[in-house]
Amino acid sequence: MVDKMLRSIISALLKAAAAASFLCLSLLSPVLIPPLYAGAALDSLNEITAPAESPVVPWPPEPPAAGPAASVSAARALNVYFISVGQGDSEYIELPNGKNALIDGGPSKSTGSLLAQFLARHNVTKIDYVVLSHPHTDHYTGLNYVFSNFTVGNFYDTRMDNLGSAADNALRDRIRGLGVNVSYPAPGDALDWDPDVQAKVFNSCPVSTQSFSGQAVNNCSIVIKAAYQRSSVLFAGDIENEVESALVSKYGGELQADALKVAHHGSSTSSGEAFLAAVKPCDAYISAGAGNNYNLPAAAVLARLWAAGATVHQTDMDGTQEFSIGASPSPAGQALAFMR
Numbered sequence: 001m002v003d004k005m006l007r008s009i010i011s012a013l014l015k016a017a018a019a020a021s022f023l024c025l026s027l028l029s030p031v032l033i034p035p036l037y038a039g040a041a042l043d044s045l046n047e048i049t050a051p052a053e054s055p056v057v058p059w060p061p062e063p064p065a066a067g068p069a070a071s072v073s074a075a076r077a078l079n080v081y082f083i084s085v086g087q088g089d090s091e092y093i094e095l096p097n098g099k100n101a102l103i104d105g106g107p108s109k110s111t112g113s114l115l116a117q118f119l120a121r122h123n124v125t126k127i128d129y130v131v132l133s134h135p136h137t138d139h140y141t142g143l144n145y146v147f148s149n150f151t152v153g154n155f156y157d158t159r160m161d162n163l164g165s166a167a168d169n170a171l172r173d174r175i176r177g178l179g180v181n182v183s184y185p186a187p188g189d190a191l192d193w194d195p196d197v198q199a200k201v202f203n204s205c206p207v208s209t210q211s212f213s214g215q216a217v218n219n220c221s222i223v224i225k226a227a228y229q230r231s232s233v234l235f236a237g238d239i240e241n242e243v244e245s246a247l248v249s250k251y252g253g254e255l256q257a258d259a260l261k262v263a264h265h266g267s268s269t270s271s272g273e274a275f276l277a278a279v280k281p282c283d284a285y286i287s288a289g290a291g292n293n294y295n296l297p298a299a300a301v302l303a304r305l306w307a308a309g310a311t312v313h314q315t316d317m318d319g320t321q322e323f324s325i326g327a328s329p330s331p332a333g334q335a336l337a338f339m340r
């Protein structure tokens with residue numbers, strides 16, 4: 001309890017410091033206004049705070065225009081859900097063009113799993129793009145459910161064979177048997193998901209390799225940055241420090257993202273200072289199971305994320321999290337980005 005209070009206090013202090021230095025102005029709302037970058041912060045802040053001219057409002061108010069224009073603008077958001085799937089990873093993405101993507105499937109293939117419940121609630125009937133970040137059970141098991149219950153258009157895989165498991169290859173064989181388009185993106189590749197979204201691969205293992213080592217398997221994780229309008233989300237899979245360092249050397253500031261799916265469930269062998277300094281996340285999302293056996297997220301990682309100025313969201317404590325770019329304000333006028 002004391003730990004929790006301390007964490008809240010430290011988080012609040014660091015958030016205040018970050019806000020004061022305009023590091024994460026998109027915290028104000030990546031939704032109600034176009035997301036801001038630090039460089040544009042002062043001008044944009046003036047825009048926000050400048051007194052607006054009184055709009056001329058007809059009375060009685062006219063009903064909102066019906067028809068295609070309204071539905072088109074409603075669909076123009078990029079919505080990312082960090083799904084609470086227990087100890088594992090699964091992220092669902094609604095693309096502005098109406099297509100959808102799923103990165104990983106969490107640890108359960110049960111029809112009553114948390115992933116199954118989420119997809120049902122969101123009326124998902126088909127998935128255009130499914131990504132397996134890397135072949136560990138907490139990422140691929142739930143994809144068995146997905147491929148059994150949904151039509152999938154494309155499957156993106158990394159060419160790592162986890163020798164500690166046979167079930168990953170059984171799933172892959174099954175997917176190939178379904179006639180799904182399978183591809184193995186290489187670092188630097190762009191994923192053709194939506195002409196308005198830049199989805200770039202920063203890490204993967206595009207050449208066949210095998211290992212018993214959990215670390216080696218983690219380091220083959222497909223890492224994707226999805227950028228839309230002036231905001232972005234980086235999905236870091238389970239990469240560990242050595243790959244993070246390589247990415248910083250290779251891509252530097254290109255790694256910058258407003259939201260970060262924290263690598264490896266907040267494990268201390270990931271989320272190094274240099275990596276976080278390059279990403280500069282305003283919002284950090286950790287997917288971990290409540291009371292998990294690994295004591296994740298690690299306290300050291302939380303401290304590093306807070307020190308980097310990020311607001312930390314945890315699926316184990318806060319449930320499924322949403323980050324939206326370009327959405328319309330909700331009826332209550334609140335930012336959807338932080339809807340729980």
Ligand SMILES: [Zn+2]
Nearest residue numbers: 136138238264
């Ligand atoms: Zn994992």
